[in-house]
Amino acid sequence: MxxxxxxxxxxxxxxxxxxxNTSTINPTLLYDENHAVLVDVGMPGELDALKAAVEQAGVPFNRIDGVILTHQDLDHVGGIQDVLQALDKPVEVYAHPEDQPYIEGDKEPIKMTRENVDQLLERLPQEVHEQVKTLFSNLPTAKVTETVYDGEVLPLFGGVQVIYTPGHTPGHISLYHQPxxxxxxxxxxxxxxxxIIGPNPQATLEMPIALDSEKKFAMLDISKAICYHGGLCESNVNEQFRQRSEN
Structure with missing residues (x-):
């Protein structure tokens, strides 16, 4: 739900x-009566579920005219081609320039090089090998139409501030909906x-950089935080980030 x-x-x-492995992921939908923007788009093959979730919010799927990609990882960008094809109209795609070449397919995604996939297959049971090979043999890509930078306030829905939070990937961004x-x-x-439990060490490329990035959140007045993995935090969020920034 x-x-x-x-x-x-x-x-x-x-x-x-x-x-x-089954888990819950949490894209965000920002919208008003005329426009809608998705923040991250889930895995390949999830278009029907994504459409249903958007429409459950009372927003027609074809109202979407923008997608903000927080970073290059497959569980965040995997649905981008399906979404753009389904909308079949001009859609702005926002991302940080550090992750842009990976999203556009000019470079192999850092965590999904051929060598990484081969190493992954060695650790996985035989029954999922075909799924993994299929998944990584044709990675979705999309043209980034708008590059975004640290501190920039996007003129969307009352103001969406870009927070450059590298570490998890070189071009990872977070967003702060000001209103x-x-x-x-x-x-x-x-x-x-x-x-709040911090960056996931197993999935983070540069943990010291990621921990420094997380400290930026202590400088904001945050009422609620949406974590892509873990969902909503709404209890003493400012205090949680302040305590983590002091460690």
Whole structure:
């Protein structure tokens, strides 16, 4: 089920099945009566579930005219080609320039090089090998139409501030919806049962950089935080980030 965070802010909940492991991921939908923007688009093959989640929020899918990609990882960008084809109209695609060449397919995604996939297959049971090979043999790409930078305020839905939060990937960004004081963290931090627990070491390329990036959140007035992995945090969010920044 979706979760309404504030007027014009909806946390979507999608089931992700990746290499035999099922988990919930949380793209965000920002919208008003005329426009809608998705923040991240889930895995390949999830278009029907994504459409259903958007429409459950009371937003026609064809109202979407923008997609903001927090970074290059497959569970965030995997649905981009399906989304753009389904909309069949000009759609702005926003990303940070550091991750742009990976999203556009000019470079292999850092965590999904051929060597990485071969190493992954060695650790996985035989029954998921074909799924993994299929998944990584034709990675979705999209043209980034708008590059975004740290501190930039996008003129969308009352103001969406870009926070450059590298570490998880070189071009990872988080977003701060100013009117509702909502942080859309992407993978800059994860949560569990409403508790902020920091970047995931297993999925983060540069942990010291990621921890420094997370400290930026302590400088914001955050009412609620949406973590792509872990979902909504709404209890003492400012205090949680302040405490983490002091460690």
């Amino acid at each position: 979706n979760m309404k965070i504030a007027d014009g802010v909806e946390m979507l909940q999608l089931q992700m099945n990746m290499m035999g 509702s004081k909502t942080l859309i963290a992407g993978d800059a931090t994860v949560s569990e049962n409403g508790k």
